[in-house]
Amino acid sequence: MKVAAFLPTYNEAGNIGRIIDEILALKCSPHVLVIDDQSPDGTGQIVQEKAAADSRIHFISRLPPRGRGLAGRDGFSWFQAHPEFDLLVEMDADFSHQPKYIDDFVQHIGEADVLIGSRFAEGGGETGRPWSRQLISAAANKYLGFVLKTKVKDCTSGFRTFTQKSLSGIDFTKYKSTGPTIVTEVLFDLIRRKRKIAEYPIIFEERAWGDSKLSWKVLVRSLFFPLGMRFAKLFK
Template sequence: MERTPGRVLVIVPTYNERENLPMITRRLREALPDAYLLVADDNSPDGTGRIADELAEADDHIHVLHRTSKQGLGAAYIAGFHWGLAEGYDVLVEMDADGSHQPEELHKLLDALTDGADLAIGSRWMPGGKTVNWPFSRELLSRGANTYVRLVLGIPVRDATAGFRAYRAATLQKIGLDDVESQGYCFQVDLTLRTVRQGLRVAEKPITFVERTVGSSKMSRKIILEAFWRVAVWGVAGLGERFRPRR
């Protein structure tokens, strides 16, 4: 009998992903037929929201959350988390719409939760993890950012910026979502740090990250700078706790 961590909701934020959404939806439904999908669309001008509605009309495992404007990745996930928690899902998954995260590998994260993890991260930078067709500059940025996070925050996670991850509902409820303001890379680090500081278990599983072939990346200099300064602030704020003598 197959073990499962409960009802699974996969949250996929979208902004101008009309060409990718049908593909990633089909792959997810084939890989995990029992999982549910929530498309959180930021009022995409290319009609992604309309396509999401059409997919939802044809499949009762697909839901759509229409947002009024482009407010960032973190805000989209927070809205999706609140929706999923209110609907009683046991596991909430983050996954990109562009195919960079492989739905066929999601079972690795769910297995980690079943084995006792509170947060399971799909890692590019642990043994067995890899990237495909990623520019060297992006790989260098990601590796450097994760090294920076480990040094400044002292958290034992190889890929804290990873966006392919699965949370237990209880984890999200415990770490708190109402005061999260970070976005992009920084949003992922923020929630990872909160999980670690709550004493919860984080597991990493190797995945293959594939660079998108359709559409454009939402990465920007603003997102990168936000990550560096917020991590520095969190690091300074946590110094007292990290170096306080143990009794």
């Protein structure tokens, strides 16, 4: 299985070098794709220098406008354009998503089209974040399971493994998300397309360095976005 780990980045200079090294050292010998939005802290330069010395590192510097969702769409499109890779593992660059799980995902994806690294699967959880943020995550996921009519327990996890089949036929330029709602937009689309979705327990950790880009405004928007998706489907 040929694996590519995909990390969207914005201001991850204190994390990116170390996380790339950890990913490249894994048993499943993955490649790394970093899509950066011209981070002012120099994340892009760090990756570029590493990429010049190692052909397993792929780097894309995006032009404005920036956004987690826009970078996400570019990552999925890159995977579709590189069928030599069997699996794409989408993950944050801040160590919330521990690289060691990539080996587990590759081993456990089995017959599934998508394997979600899940905080709410049996054996999963999180450490380090304040209980208030954990409570919001748990409540948001209960709500999303209801709105998206799915048994998936962790609908907002951005640590996921995709097969080529899971994304086949999807035109990401038609997606609506520019920000983090890309996570639920992809999930809803895959549910609608009846892809086989499985979950694998992970322990989510607080980011190692730097700040979250998720503001309250974005969080609230993320909760309303799936309602919009459902209504759009009802009236189609």
